[in-house]
Amino acid sequence: MIDSNGRFWRGENFDDLVEYLREFQPGGYPVEHVNELTCPECAGGTFYVEADDTEGAALARCAACQTIQYIADSVDYADEADLVECACPCANETFAIAVGYALRHDQEIRWISVGLRCIQDGILGVYADWKIDYSPSRHLLTTAV
Numbered sequence: 001m002i003d004s005n006g007r008f009w010r011g012e013n014f015d016d017l018v019e020y021l022r023e024f025q026p027g028g029y030p031v032e033h034v035n036e037l038t039c040p041e042c043a044g045g046t047f048y049v050e051a052d053d054t055e056g057a058a059l060a061r062c063a064a065c066q067t068i069q070y071i072a073d074s075v076d077y078a079d080e081a082d083l084v085e086c087a088c089p090c091a092n093e094t095f096a097i098a099v100g101y102a103l104r105h106d107q108e109i110r111w112i113s114v115g116l117r118c119i120q121d122g123i124l125g126v127y128a129d130w131k132i133d134y135s136p137s138r139h140l141l142t143t144a145v
């Protein structure tokens with residue numbers, strides 16, 4: 001259950017984060033597909049996150065084994081991006097990650113969003129979201145490289 005009473009919305013689990021993303025509608029588009037990010041090396045689900053919301057790029061660093069994943073097409077923009085460490089309003093920097101996708105009518109991807117749930121206190125947020133204006137783009141549904 002999402003607790004939306006306070007200044008920040010809080011969630012208890014991944015489903016709450018998904019609900020938050022759907023409610024938030026990053027870019028103004030309905031989120032039709034959501035992936036939970038897990039570490040390909042150790043299957044961990046807690047990450048440090050660096051994001052550039054202007055350029056539209058984000059990377060996740062596994063809190064357990066330090067493996068880095070670039071979210072969606074972020075690796076293509078990493079050179080130009082000014083990636084900044086994400087921090088919760090509570091100052092904690094470890095998160096569970098949901099990658100949200102809005103789709104076009106032809107099922108290509110329109111918009112990507114990075115939703116984070118603070119491991120410490122459950123505060124939910126969208127820390128980066130960006131437009132996808134090329135196709136084919138369906139391969140981005142695999143989330144990260």
Ligand SMILES: [Zn+2]
Binds near residue numbers: 039040041062063065
């Ligand atoms: Zn790991």
Ligand SMILES: [Zn+2]
Binds near residue numbers: 090092120121122123
């Ligand atoms: Zn927090």
